[in-house]
Amino acid sequence: MLQDTSLLRIPGPTPIPPSVQRAMDQPMIGHRGIETKELLGRIKPKLKPVFGTEQDVLIMTGSGTSGLETAVVNTTKARDEVLVIVTGSFGDRFAKICEAYQLVVHRLEVTWGEAVDPEQVREFLQKNPQIKVVFATFCETSTGVLNPVAAISKAVHENSDALVVVDGVSCVGGVEAKMDEWEIDMLVTGSQKAMMLPAGLAFVAASKQAWQVIEANQQPRFYLDLRKYRDNLADNSTPFTPALSLLFGLEQALALMEQEGLQKVYERHMTMMAMLRGAITALGIPLLTKTEAASPTVTAIHPENFDPEQLRKQVKQEFGLAIAGGQQHLKGKIIRIGHMGYCAPQDVLQIISLLELGIQRLGKRIALGQGVIAAQEIYLDARREANHDI
Amino acid sequence: MLQDTSLLRIPGPTPIPPSVQRAMDQPMIGHRGIETKELLGRIKPKLKPVFGTEQDVLIMTGSGTSGLETAVVNTTKARDEVLVIVTGSFGDRFAKICEAYQLVVHRLEVTWGEAVDPEQVREFLQKNPQIKVVFATFCETSTGVLNPVAAISKAVHENSDALVVVDGVSCVGGVEAKMDEWEIDMLVTGSQKAMMLPAGLAFVAASKQAWQVIEANQQPRFYLDLRKYRDNLADNSTPFTPALSLLFGLEQALALMEQEGLQKVYERHMTMMAMLRGAITALGIPLLTKTEAASPTVTAIHPENFDPEQLRKQVKQEFGLAIAGGQQHLKGKIIRIGHMGYCAPQDVLQIISLLELGIQRLGKRIALGQGVIAAQEIYLDARREANHDI
Numbered sequence: 124m125l126q127d128t129s130l131l132r133i134p135g136p137t138p139i140p141p142s143v144q145r146a147m148d149q150p151m152i153g154h155r156g157i158e159t160k161e162l163l164g165r166i167k168p169k170l171k172p173v174f175g176t177e178q179d180v181l182i183m184t185g186s187g188t189s190g191l192e193t194a195v196v197n198t199t200k201a202r203d204e205v206l207v208i209v210t211g212s213f214g215d216r217f218a219k220i221c222e223a224y225q226l227v228v229h230r231l232e233v234t235w236g237e238a239v240d241p242e243q244v245r246e247f248l249q250k251n252p253q254i255k256v257v258f259a260t261f262c263e264t265s266t267g268v269l270n271p272v273a274a275i276s277k278a279v280h281e282n283s284d285a286l287v288v289v290d291g292v293s294c295v296g297g298v299e300a301k302m303d304e305w306e307i308d309m310l311v312t313g314s315q316k317a318m319m320l321p322a323g324l325a326f327v328a329a330s331k332q333a334w335q336v337i338e339a340n341q342q343p344r345f346y347l348d349l350r351k352y353r354d355n356l357a358d359n360s361t362p363f364t365p366a367l368s369l370l371f372g373l374e375q376a377l378a379l380m381e382q383e384g385l386q387k388v389y390e391r392h393m394t395m396m397a398m399l400r401g402a403i404t405a406l407g408i409p410l411l412t413k414t415e416a417a418s419p420t421v422t423a424i425h426p427e428n429f430d431p432e433q434l435r436k437q438v439k440q441e442f443g444l445a446i447a448g449g450q451q452h453l454k455g456k457i458i459r460i461g462h463m464g465y466c467a468p469q470d471v472l473q474i475i476s477l478l479e480l481g482i483q484r485l486g487k488r489i490a491l492g493q494g495v496i497a498a499q500e501i502y503l504d505a506r507r508e509a510n511h512d513i
Numbered sequence: 514m515l516q517d518t519s520l521l522r523i524p525g526p527t528p529i530p531p532s533v534q535r536a537m538d539q540p541m542i543g544h545r546g547i548e549t550k551e552l553l554g555r556i557k558p559k560l561k562p563v564f565g566t567e568q569d570v571l572i573m574t575g576s577g578t579s580g581l582e583t584a585v586v587n588t589t590k591a592r593d594e595v596l597v598i599v600t601g602s603f604g605d606r607f608a609k610i611c612e613a614y615q616l617v618v619h620r621l622e623v624t625w626g627e628a629v630d631p632e633q634v635r636e637f638l639q640k641n642p643q644i645k646v647v648f649a650t651f652c653e654t655s656t657g658v659l660n661p662v663a664a665i666s667k668a669v670h671e672n673s674d675a676l677v678v679v680d681g682v683s684c685v686g687g688v689e690a691k692m693d694e695w696e697i698d699m700l701v702t703g704s705q706k707a708m709m710l711p712a713g714l715a716f717v718a719a720s721k722q723a724w725q726v727i728e729a730n731q732q733p734r735f736y737l738d739l740r741k742y743r744d745n746l747a748d749n750s751t752p753f754t755p756a757l758s759l760l761f762g763l764e765q766a767l768a769l770m771e772q773e774g775l776q777k778v779y780e781r782h783m784t785m786m787a788m789l790r791g792a793i794t795a796l797g798i799p800l801l802t803k804t805e806a807a808s809p810t811v812t813a814i815h816p817e818n819f820d821p822e823q824l825r826k827q828v829k830q831e832f833g834l835a836i837a838g839g840q841q842h843l844k845g846k847i848i849r850i851g852h853m854g855y856c857a858p859q860d861v862l863q864i865i866s867l868l869e870l871g872i873q874r875l876g877k878r879i880a881l882g883q884g885v886i887a888a889q890e891i892y893l894d895a896r897r898e899a900n901h902d903i
Contacts, residue, residue: 124773124857125769125773125778125781125855125856125857126530126532126769126772126773127530127531127532127533127769127855128857128859129531130859140516140517141517141519142516142517143517148538379515379516379517382516383514383515383516388515391515442857442858442859443857443859444859465515465517466515467514467515467518467832467833468832469518469520469832469833469834469863469866469867470863472862472863472866472867472870473859473860473862473863473866476859476862476863476866476885476889477859477862479889480862480889480892480893483889483893484893484896491885491886491889491890492882492883492885492886492889493882495866495881495882495885495886496881496882496885499866499869499870499873499881499882500881502870503870503873503874506874
């Protein structure tokens with residue numbers, strides 16, 4: 124195989140756009156100098172529309188999980204009762220963080236591959252008004268499910284005073300988030316998914332209601348104390364040394380999103396999801412999730428006639444195409460394909476043509492090209508509908 | 514459209530592999546220091562198999578045209594009679610360089626899109642034994658024709674003492690060259706095609722017979738004097754300041770070719786050609802060249818039912834896919850697609866799927882996916898035949 128070929132299509136980390144890479148290659152600067160202040164000053168207003176909030180989006184140096192832990196330690200203290208909606212392994216991680224801090228954790232377990240029904244959340248809160256925080260996952264990366272966080276938030280707020288904290292790691296930037304309108308109290312994401320950056324930054328925004336809780340909360344915390352980030356960002360600064368090269372990249376990634384237009388970014392992700400799902404269906408391969416529960420950023424397929432792990436190995440070795448397998452009890456059973464951030468319909472067509480070849484190369488019969496045709500037709504329909512550039 | 518998307522599929526410059534880009538990003542060094550000597554010492558033996566020669570391949574700082582002019586000024590002087598085989602615009606350029614130096618130029622003009630018939634060369638030399646040099650183009654970039662340079666060389670040497678000088682710019686590195694075995698006296702290429710580098714380097718190797726002519730040649734020359742390059746390279750040096758970052762990249766590009774294996778590199782290019790030609794044929798679009806005259810590195814198509822320039826504009830604007838148009842009298846009539854260097858079958862599938870969409874977007878009927886299917890089948894056949902990695 125041609126060396127140096129890498130088609131990174133796992134659900135994060137995702138490929139870095141060349142201009143973002145170049146931006147990150149800038150010479151290092153001092154983190155307390157005027158350049159950093161100006162950089163943060165330029166970034167600050169551009170993050171808000173991505174979150175759909177008027178609140179400042181705080182920038183932390185850490186992985187997405189550090190953002191999730193930040194949400195927990197800033198909104199809760201030991202023995203608080205919380206509800207964690209678990210639709211996959213990242214919901215499970217949220218619950219594990221809560222358990223580590225000795226919260227009283229109620230898990231609302233949902234079959235993996237399905238979205239939570241907001242009515243279940245409503246019923247739970249009607250019976251358990253003592254719940255302090257509800258933790259939900261927007262896109263569950265382990266299954267490709269997009270949970271209805273607007274409806275979840277509504278169900279919570281109509282029945283309790285609980286805060287709604289949302290893990291948006293594998294979709295914010297690729298899927299529209301309306302944090303303020305949906306009355307989400309805290310929204311968290313990471314840099315290495317739809318934000319088109321390497322891992323290393325976590326982004327957290329909190330509502331006014333959340334800030335009241337955060338201010339009053341006695342939970343010990345230092346690096347993850349959101350108050351420090353808020354007070355520093357007010358002055359275009361950070362409490363601790365920031366990952367400056369990632370901030371250079373962030374400015375350019377936000378510029379790319381602005382140039383394309385955020386609505387167009389979201390449409391592109393919807394089109395990619397529809398193309399891939401249409402292709403997989405045309406090839407007669409079952410999808411893990413139903414259309415109404417599917418995320419525009421990651422798609423899970425549940426093959427019956429070939430071994431997912433064999434296909435992953437085949438396309439990696441033969442084409443340099445990296446796709447992900449299943450986690451926990453879905454390990455070895457599903458394939459997850461990331462189509463977010465620096466990914467376009469032209470890449471989805473390539474992925475599909477290579478999946479077709481890979482399956483054929485495993486010795487399985489497949490109708491070559493039928494996935495590509497389905498995706499091409501869906502693309503053309505989307506273009507006709509939009510009647511403008513995607 | 515997602516900004517920052519660039520699918521560069523013109524017949525050169527071609528995309529740069531990431532590891533080559535990183536190699537070029539190394540800190541600058543002194544061109545007379547030990548590092549440069551060591552670098553040239555490592556590069557020198559690795560260029561020879563790419564040219565198929567035991568001679569040193571000399572490295573000049575300049576475009577491919579500087580390499581062609583080097584070939585002319587080192588092997589000829591004013592009023593020498595030469596034969597230039599013109600199968601397209603780069604054969605024409607060779608002739609123009611010869612004319613600029615006041616050589617007596619005989620042009621063997623061949624219909625664009627066809628390869629030269631070696632018998633024509635044989636007949637010409639039988640009638641014109643006074644010819645000093647025969648200039649031929651290996652891959653004619655303007656038409657995607659691969660001329661039979663081995664047979665041309667044989668026809669020349671069997672009928673005259675003329676040197677055979679070959680422009681290998683758009684194929685050497687992607688197509689097997691056996692300079693010594695084919696008795697080619699001078700072979701020239703550039704860095705920005707199958708060599709996977711930016712433009713800026715020209716490579717020239719000369720046979721023992723050619724060196725005798727070069728030594729005796731009185732043509733005034735300085736920067737392009739091959740003797741200077743030969744004498745310096747013997748000491749792992751260059752006569753003038755070399756483009757060091759390109760040399761950094763060259764070492765890595767050669768390493769990539771070595772890792773893949775040169776035969777595999779050539780097979781990959783053959784497979785890509787077959788895939789693209791099969792796809793275009795399946796879509797009912799005429800090809801400019803016949804299969805026996807086709808180059809593994811560039812393919813020209815000659816559409817009847819849509820405007821080539823409109824398609825180029827459409828796929829560039831909609832997908833960031835850059836493909837080339839025709840030159841001189843083929844301007845506006847053909848499309849040329851580069852598939853050389855940092856390009857693999859997975860990229861060819863993507864190109865085809867986007868050409869199909871682009872034609873459809875022009876409002877022309879096309880059987881979506883039929884090109885992709887043809888290419889997939891050709892790929893699978895090639896793999897079965899090879900029974901090993903491409």
